[in-house]
Amino acid sequence: MSFNVSSRLSRGQSVIAIAGATGNLGMVIARTLLSHTYRPFFSRVVVLTRDSASQNARMLADLGADVHVLWGDIHDALRSALRGVDVLINALGRAPGSEVPDALIQIAAEARVALYFPSEFGVDHRSSSFGAAEPQVWSLKREHENKARAALGAVGAQVVCVYVGIFPNYLGVLGFDRENRTILAPGSPTQRLSVTSQVDLVRTLVELSFLCMSPVTTASVPSHVHITGDVVSVADILALLELGAGGNVTVRGPDEQERDFPWLRRLMSSFAARELASAGKLDFSGDNDNDLVNPGQRGWKWATVAEYVQEKKTL
């Protein structure tokens, strides 16, 4: 750990909240924060959900989460949920048309939340050149970030967007056709891209929370943080799969993909992420904040794609 344990424990007065905690990523965040390793560093772990009776919400309650239900007047529900919260992680999924994301930042500002992580946790879409043709999810994320900076910045809170590349369990969106054991390489098979495990993202969020909550280190945290647990190319992944998952994997180049897999273009966010990957914009290895959150890997060892393939025997 980059902080010594006693220094961390003395900070165990902060309250951390997760919106979207019952989701795919949210569950990993909430469960990790509720684990023996991280629970002592926060006085409360608050979970926001629209349905406290769901299996995931009940599981988090059993693990010790302080579950708050977003029902009735959403602003009142959020006022009650965010009372006393210092750090707010937004892990909401796509919610076009939902009033929750806007209300979340408005009430977070009212509640004087000190640090807010918008629901980013993927590609740095600011480097996209799609203009009007970019996926709606990216424009919604940017719009939300701007609103968050205006509302929370006005009360002196920090807003930190964290980009981690692709999670290993989501590499399929870039064109890994498991069923047919085919890799649709986004651009050159040797172009590398950043892959970070979800648990390493949570560790990063905890470290950033400590850095932001301390007056000594708060200024060291940038508004946009890039993390890269591992950097791999399609060729590397191919080698790993052949070694670790039984071989017989085919790689198809871009021309064949246009001809044989036209549906790829229709999956706009996957297609757009592939375009960024092929342009080298998903490779954060040259410029990242790994050493800010985990100097010299003294806090933890970043998980690798090789370890993931070895464990799962696939992607």
Ligand SMILES: NC(=O)c1ccc[n+]([C@@H]2O[C@H](COP(=O)([O-])OP(=O)(O)OC[C@H]3O[C@@H](n4cnc5c(N)ncnc54)[C@H](OP(=O)(O)O)[C@@H]3O)[C@@H](O)[C@H]2O)c1
């Ligand atoms: N880098 C990567 O490879 C990668 C991969 C996947 C996702 N991500 C990012 O991680 C973040 C979370 O994605 P996810 O897939 O984990 O999300 P998700 O599972 O689709 O949704 C998370 C939670 O959001 C809440 N929610 C969904 N729709 C809502 C609505 N209309 N109004 C209010 N609440 C709503 C739900 O909670 P309740 O039902 O409990 O209210 C849901 O459990 C996103 O920013 C996504 O882009 C990154």
